[in-house]
Amino acid sequence: GHREAGLPPGPSTLPFIGNLHIFPTQHIHKFTEWAHKYGGIYSLKIGPTTAIVLSDPSIVKDLMERRSATSSDRPRMHIGDVIHGGLNIAFISGGDTWRTLRRAAHAVLKRPSAALHIPIQQAEAIQLLNDMLNAPEAFYSHVDRYSNSVILSVVYGKRAPRKDTPELVAFFQVLHDWLSILEPGAAPPVDLIPALKLIPDRWAKWKRTARRIRQAQRRLLFGLLEAVEDRVSRGRENGSFVEQVLAKQTELRLDREMTAYLAGALVEGGSETTSAYLNSFILCLVAFPEAQRKAQDEMDRVVGKDRLPTLDDLHHLSYVRAIILETHRFRPNVPLFIPHAFSASEKVGEYIIPSGSTVFVNAWGILHDPVFYDDPEAFVPERFLLTTNGTKPALESPTIPSPNLTFRVGRRSCPGIHLAQNAININVMNLIWAFDFQPDVHADGSPIQPDISVSAYTKGIMSTPLPFKCTITPRSLNKADIIRREFEEAASVFDKFE
Numbered sequence: 001g002h003r004e005a006g007l008p009p010g011p012s013t014l015p016f017i018g019n020l021h022i023f024p025t026q027h028i029h030k031f032t033e034w035a036h037k038y039g040g041i042y043s044l045k046i047g048p049t050t051a052i053v054l055s056d057p058s059i060v061k062d063l064m065e066r067r068s069a070t071s072s073d074r075p076r077m078h079i080g081d082v083i084h085g086g087l088n089i090a091f092i093s094g095g096d097t098w099r100t101l102r103r104a105a106h107a108v109l110k111r112p113s114a115a116l117h118i119p120i121q122q123a124e125a126i127q128l129l130n131d132m133l134n135a136p137e138a139f140y141s142h143v144d145r146y147s148n149s150v151i152l153s154v155v156y157g158k159r160a161p162r163k164d165t166p167e168l169v170a171f172f173q174v175l176h177d178w179l180s181i182l183e184p185g186a187a188p189p190v191d192l193i194p195a196l197k198l199i200p201d202r203w204a205k206w207k208r209t210a211r212r213i214r215q216a217q218r219r220l221l222f223g224l225l226e227a228v229e230d231r232v233s234r235g236r237e238n239g240s241f242v243e244q245v246l247a248k249q250t251e252l253r254l255d256r257e258m259t260a261y262l263a264g265a266l267v268e269g270g271s272e273t274t275s276a277y278l279n280s281f282i283l284c285l286v287a288f289p290e291a292q293r294k295a296q297d298e299m300d301r302v303v304g305k306d307r308l309p310t311l312d313d314l315h316h317l318s319y320v321r322a323i324i325l326e327t328h329r330f331r332p333n334v335p336l337f338i339p340h341a342f343s344a345s346e347k348v349g350e351y352i353i354p355s356g357s358t359v360f361v362n363a364w365g366i367l368h369d370p371v372f373y374d375d376p377e378a379f380v381p382e383r384f385l386l387t388t389n390g391t392k393p394a395l396e397s398p399t400i401p402s403p404n405l406t407f408r409v410g411r412r413s414c415p416g417i418h419l420a421q422n423a424i425n426i427n428v429m430n431l432i433w434a435f436d437f438q439p440d441v442h443a444d445g446s447p448i449q450p451d452i453s454v455s456a457y458t459k460g461i462m463s464t465p466l467p468f469k470c471t472i473t474p475r476s477l478n479k480a481d482i483i484r485r486e487f488e489e490a491a492s493v494f495d496k497f498e
């Protein structure tokens, strides 16, 4: 389609590719290059649909916060609706069902509720250290196991001690199947050409695939739910999300169907995001040894060598806090957010945004904007010691981007933020305390320069470092002993989740 009058400017129209309005296939920096050329608000025409990209924090604030009543929808995703029956909190429109799911998610994920999960997060984090000690070359998959296991414990009270734990394998197989059918080209573009939905089943393979995925997902979600109900009936509660929701079902107005889908969506939302961050953090440590050394020095000064750090220590670790924020800024893991959609048309200056347009919040572009950050392409934790937002000193811009931008703006903000931040804080401190992270070496012993460019990360909604190698060694024998001892002690926490 051509660009209608009144739309913000943008690159020439893109070819007709199914689902591109939901799953960008371009690398994130492309969206930012376009922002440099066309401005803080521009449009993309993708077939008949319009996407708006926001890279200016004051426009983001205006549209996504002040006008959140009309900017909190999600783009239509027919195949997704067929699979989850309109019950996936992250992908459905902002109507009553979403509000009910959101209220329940918030009830069990707000800051004080999230704090109840710290013991299992800590125990799992100790297993992560122990796994890295025993098989450092497999660190990447230890991190994946860690974040999958924690979220399964938090949501269902059932952990995954190994990468091949059946619940874990089944969950992520089904998740993978359903996300891959949404990828551009995997199915015909039914959202762009609604008539395609009318093609009878026998010629429409996607319909059969979608039904098969739906059935597999339901077997899994209800199986996990039943296991919790069964445990509760035997008086063996362990504080999981599903237990809390079951206990408050009437108050939260969640039926069994909604409970099952909400739990599933939280596991989906909470696993890959956390591991993406932690693996990205490790890559940054390897690529920026100077920053790693400064963080270790601070850790040694504040915590010492004879005990593991705790969450309370973070108040005294300003450089560690800065390195956490700089990792978010430098390589945000959800760089374009989950696309929103407008439920009514809106005017921005002289532009008209039609109802139904997709909106991408270009968090990557904002967090790399030289107007706000000195030397934005460099990894400089010190910027967060200079100013709380890491932005240039004495900025007079009315809207200075917040480092929390990687989690939230407006009504669809990440409900898992507290759980995620606790996980990140615990693990970052542990890793800095425990190990040296160094580049992998060539056969002759010379270091292999780690690739920290955006092409070392996945494209699309999630930006995760592609598997990479590095050398991980404990910083002392005593620390290795402490890790082994703490791991044995963690068994008493694990007991309740096995």
Ligand code: HEM
Residues within 6 Å of the ligand: 089, 090, 091, 102, 109, 265, 266, 267, 269, 270, 271, 273, 274, 277, 333, 334, 337, 338, 339, 340, 406, 407, 408, 409, 410, 411, 412, 413, 414, 415, 416, 417, 419, 420
């Ligand atoms: C490093 C970790 C994480 C990051 C960076 C992150 C970031 C985000 C972002 C950017 C969004 C989209 C916001 C929007 O569209 O406006 C989002 C949504 C969401 N996140 Fe997270 N998240 C993380 C961890 C988690 C965890 C641990 C959970 C679950 C416990 C979770 C559950 C969700 C859900 C359910 C949504 C959809 C909300 C809705 O559409 O109403 N996330 N997250």
